[in-house]
Structure formats: C-alpha cells, structure tokens
Amino acid sequence: MFKLIRKINLEALAWLIGLLYLALINPASANHFSFCIFKLLGFELCPGCGLGLSISFLLHGDFVNSFHAHPLGSIALVILIFRIFSLLKKAFLRSFSIEHTTT
Numbered sequence: 001m002f003k004l005i006r007k008i009n010l011e012a013l014a015w016l017i018g019l020l021y022l023a024l025i026n027p028a029s030a031n032h033f034s035f036c037i038f039k040l041l042g043f044e045l046c047p048g049c050g051l052g053l054s055i056s057f058l059l060h061g062d063f064v065n066s067f068h069a070h071p072l073g074s075i076a077l078v079i080l081i082f083r084i085f086s087l088l089k090k091a092f093l094r095s096f097s098i099e100h101t102t103t
Contacts, residue, residue, distance in 0.1 A: 012087035015080055019059070027056035027065070051076055 038046040054073025057066035066073050 009087040009091045012084050012091070015084050015087075019055070019080065019084075022052055022056040023059040025056055027053055027060060027062070027069075055080075 035052075036046055036049050039049060048070075050070035051073055054066045054070035055077050057063070057069055058073055058077055063074075070076075
C-alpha cells in the first residue's frame with residue numbers, strides 16, 4: 001500500500017480530490033465556501049470566480065448553467081483532466097522503470 005502512495009503524485013491527488021468535491025456538491029445551492037482571495041477580501045470582480053461552480057455544473061451535466069457561471073469552465077475541466085493523466089502517467093512510468101532497473 002505504501003508503494004502505491006509513493007507512486008501517486010501529490011499534485012494529481014489534490015486535483016482529483018478537488019474534482020471529486022466539485023462532483024459531490026450541489027452547485028445549485030447558494031451556500032458555497034470560496035477559496036477566492038479577492039472574494040474573501042471583499043472585491044466583487046475576479047476573473048476566476050465561478051470557475052469551480054462552472055466545473056461543478058459540468059460534472060452534473062448542466063451545460064447551460066455551467067456556461068453562465070463561467071464560459072471557460074469546460075476548457076478548465078479538460079486542462080485539469082489532461083494534467084491529472086499526465087502526472088499519473090509520468091509517476092507510474094517512472095516507478096515502472098525504477099522497478100525494472102533494480103531487478
């Protein structure tokens with residue numbers, strides 16, 4: 001089990017947990033915690049605000065509300081999924097090559 005944990009990239013794990021959270025929350029709910037520093041400081045305009053909500057709507061199949069929350073949500077989701085796969089692929093290929101060079 002510890003070998004598996006060492007193989008998993010922490011960045012990939014963070015992105016996976018974030019996407020899992022967005023998949024499990026109810027995006028239509030009005031009460032969402034925000035990690036946005038601008039919003040926490042009281043600023044109204046932030047170019048990234050709504051991106052997480054947009055991805056959450058996408059993961060729930062609500063494409064119209066996703067676009068209304070942030071028009072770049074679908075692009076961000078594709079980029080995140082690509083990043084996760086590339087990190088995991090790199091980690092597993094590296095561990096695979098290490099295992100075979102030691103045997």
